[in-house]
Structure formats: structure tokens, C-alpha cells
């Protein structure tokens with residue numbers, strides 16, 4: 001299981017190792033890992049042109065020492081220093097035949113631009129975990145010169161807050177980040193996570209405490225997946241009640257059903273909202289027709305809008321998912337209130353999120369009396385609306401807070417509402433009311449298209465129905481959903497995802513997609 005720690009946790013873990021002999025051992029371990037990565041990436045060190053962006057702290061020290069070792073192996077190394085430099089690092093570089101530009105006089109922009117333009121690789125050692133606030137102007141100017149495809153960030157892309165992922169002003173964009181000891185939390189949190197490229201973890205021998213943020217890898221997900229055994233039956237594997245689809249939005253139900261079926265639900269009851277047919281007891285809905293045409297294995301019950309009694313009468317379930325393709329309004333609020341009154345786990349998405357916000361606004365304790373969890377799955381816009389309705393947060397402030405401290409903001413929302421919050425996005429986060437948090441490391445930017453969230457809701461609902469605890473159901477669902485997206489033909493459409501899940505699950509269970517140690521995308 002990959003883990004991420006806060007800067008304070010890293011500092012505390014480093015302290016005993018820094019206090020003991022031999023001096024500088026941690027930095028030399030870090031440098032060895034960094035040089036090994038660079039050599040592997042370049043293929044040939046001798047004759048390669050390397051530019052080091054060297055800040056004044058130990059992060060600059062790492063980059064300068066790496067530069068020295070690469071220069072000793074025949075690379076041409078130029079270091080650009082916007083201020084004072086790490087004394088031992090710069091001395092080592094000069095002794096190995098490297099060149100140091102700056103700090104007095106400061107390297108001219110034309111010189112920096114020319115060197116960086118010719119470089120095979122740029123090592124960003126401007127700032128690491130000791131950085132505070134936005135980059136200072138001289139650092140920011142150099143950061144702007146770093147070419148994203150040829151830049152490797154040392155520990156953290158400079159300008160990205162290592163704790164929160166905040167990017168205040170200019171920040172290096174790297175094609176990869178080599179980080180030391182553990183993943184820094186900010187590497188997994190947007191917007192900083194967009195600056196890292198793949199992250200390579202170098203073990204420097206830290207003994208670390210419980211992580212502040214976790215991620216699942218393929219092996220974790222394979223171990224958590226509910227797999228039927230000899231004693232399984234369609235009921236024992238879990239019955240999901242999926243409330244999705246209306247006459248206005250029937251397609252969302254089809255997508256959610258696809259996700260649910262490929263999530264392994266043993267039995268799927270689909271409740272669609274429609275108008276009542278001509279004869280009493282003859283309800284009819286477009287969503288029901290579409291679902292049955294696409295997925296004949298689903299058992300579909302059309303109900304009149306807001307008819308909670310008919311919804312519950314569809315049969316017993318182990319978990320509910322509600323929202324895809326529903327238009328927010330009083331009928332959905334009634335259905336949701338009915339589900340909250342029953343004590344099964346519930347996934348709340350899309351058209352059921354505003355109604356949940358209203359229920360929470362009217363009674364902040366509405367989720368506290370339940371023993372079964374409620375998992376909400378908003379994207380950023382829906383999160384801002386949900387927290388406005390439920391908690392009275394100003395949506396503009398919420399947007400700012402999400403950019404400043406995404407994890408902290410989601411933790412506050414989960415704690416205040418009593419819901420487990422899955423915030424969808426480039427690095428989906430899942431946080432339970434007690435603050436336990438997972439970041440999802442799979443996926444592709446192509447997932448940002450209509451309908452992909454409906455598939456995710458069905459998938460997570462299936463996992464909940466099979467008995468996977470809510471936070472893990474969210475994290476496992478997001479992982480599988482992301483892996484499916486990585487395998488999609490491009491451009492991806494949401495309806496491709498359910499059909500890609502069987503291959504993903506098969507590979508996971510066969511152990512074929514295990515990532516390289518320490519590597520996350």
C-alpha cells in the first residue's frame with residue numbers, strides 16, 4: 001500500500017537518523033537513488049547535458065550532489081543558482097568538473113534559457129519540503145524556464161506545497177518526480193499533483209508513523225475485491241438497489257447499471273423514476289426500457305416520482321445507490337429520506353446530492369443516527385453546492401479552499417456532515433468522517449466526460465452491497481474505474497468503461513498489473 005506523509009511526519013522520522021553518524025548519510029542515500037533514476041532514464045550519462053536548478057537548502061544540495069556524481073561519470077553539468085547554494089553540494093560539483101552560474105552575479109536569463117534549451121535533462125532542486133509560500137521571484141523565473149518534458153523534480157516540484165499540493169504562483173512542471181523516504185502528501189493532491197509526472201520513491205531508510213494519506217495499489221485492490229466462493233449465491237454476493245434514471249435522463253441509469261453489473265453485484269434491483277401508465281399498477285419509464293434493452297439481467301421496477309413505498313417494496317437489498325439521472329427536487333428528497341430511514345449503506349450521487357444537502361441543512365444530525373454509512377460522490381461543483389446547502393459554506397470560498405488545501409477541506413466536510421466523501425477529480429479523494437483518507441492514483445484525464453461518474457456510482461454500490469466498507473468501496477471503485485480508463489480506446493466514452501472492467505479485474509486477480517515498486521502514476 002503506497003503511503004503519503006506530512007512534512008512534520010517526515011521531519012520527525014529524519015531526526016534520529018540526522019542526529020547519528022555518519023553525517024550526510026540521508027542525503028547521500030537520496031542522491032544515489034536520484035542518480036540511478038537519471039542514469040536509467042538517459043541511458044547514457046557520458047556526454048549528456050544536465051542543468052541543475054539549485055536552491056539554497058538541502059533540496060539544492062541533493063541536486064548539486066547528483067550533478068557532481070553525473071559530472072564524474074562524464075556528463076556536462078551546469079548549475080543555475082538564484083541565491084546562496086548548499087556549500088558541500090556546490091563544492092562537490094565544482095570538484096567534479098561541473099560549472100556553477102550564480103548567485104553573484106545572478107545567471108542572466110539568456111544564459112539560463114540557452115543552457116536549459118540544450119539540456120537533455122533538468123534537475124529541479126530549487127525547493128523541497130522546506131519551501132513556504134509561493135516561489136520568490138528569482139526562483140520563479142528559473143522555474144518558468146524548466147521544460148516540462150525534460151525536467152525531473154527532486155523530492156517535490158518546486159513551487160508545489162509539499163503538504164497541501166497548493167500551487168501559489170509559478171511552479172515547476174516535471175515529467176517525473178524522484179521523492180525520498182515517502183510520498184509527500186502534496187504530490188497526491190491537486191493542483192500540485194498535476195505538476196509531478198510519475199513519482200519514483202527512493203527508500204532512504206526512514207522509520208515512518210501511520211500515514212496521513214493512503215493509496216491502494218493493484219495488489220491491495222485484488223485482495224479487497226469480493227470474489228465469489230463455493231458457498232456464494234446471487235443473494236449472498238450482495239443485492240444492490242440502484243435508484244437511477246428518469247424520463248428526462250434515462251441514459252445515466254444504463255451507465256450506472258453497467259458499472260454495477262461489472263462491479264460484481266450478485267443481484268441488481270433497479271428502481272427508475274417515470275410516469276404512471278394508463279392503468280393503475282402499470283408504471284412505465286423510458287429508463288426502464290433502456291436499461292432492460294441494454295442489461296436484461298437487471299430486475300427493473302419503475303416507480304412514480306417520490307414513491308418511497310414502491311421503492312422499498314422492490315425487495316430487500318444490502319446497499320443502495322441513488323442519484324444518476326435523477327432531477328433534484330422534492331420527489332428525490334422524499335426517496336432519499338426514505339433510504340436514510342432504512343439502515344443500509346447508501347451511495348449518494350448526482351441528482352440526489354442537492355436533496356441530501358437540503359436534508360442535512362434541515363437536520364445536521366440526519367446521518368448521525370444511522371449505523372450504516374453514507375458515501376457521497378460529488379465532483380468539485382457538486383461538492384461546493386452540497387456544502388452550501390448542508391453546511392452553509394460559501395461556494396466561492398470553498399473553491400479557494402479546495403485549491404489551497406484540498407484534503408483539509410474534504411476532511412472538514414466529512415467530519416461536519418457525517419458522510420464519507422469521495423471527491424471526484426484528477427486525484428479522487430475518499431475521506432471518512434473520522435478523517436481516514438485515500439487518494440486514487442489511477443486514471444486518465446479522458447475520464448472527465450459526461451456519464452463516467454454514473455458508472456462509478458454503480459460500481460461502488462456493487463462493492464458496498466458485497467460488504468466492502470464504505471471508504472474502501474470508494475477507493476477500490478475509483479481504482480478500478482481509473483484502470484479501465486487507462487485501457488480505453490481514445491477518445492474515451494463513459495459507455496466504454498463497463499466493458500473494460502472485466503479485463504481489469506481479471507488482470508488484477510491474476511496479479512498481472514502489479515506496478516513497479518515505489519512507482520505510481
Ligand SMILES: NC(=O)C1=CN([C@@H]2O[C@H](COP(=O)(O)OP(=O)(O)OC[C@H]3O[C@@H](n4cnc5c(N)ncnc54)[C@H](OP(=O)(O)O)[C@@H]3O)[C@@H](O)[C@H]2O)[C@@H](O)CC1
Pocket residue numbers: 014018026027028030055056057058059060062126127128129130131132133134135136139154155156180204
Ligand atoms: N533533511 C534530510 O535529512 C534530508 C533532506 N533531503 C532533502 O532536503 C530537502 C529539504 O531541505 P531543506 O529543509 O533545507 O529545505 P529546502 O526546501 O531545500 O529549502 C528551504 C530553504 O529555501 C528557502 N525558501 C523557503 N521558501 C522559499 C520560497 N517560497 N522561495 C524561495 N526560497 C524559499 C529558505 O531559505 P532562506 O532563504 O529563507 O534562508 C529555506 O531555508 C528535502 O526536500 C529533500 O530534497 C534529502 O536529502 C533526504 C535527507
Ligand SMILES: [K+]
Pocket residue numbers: 059124125126127128153154155156157158
Ligand atoms: K524540487
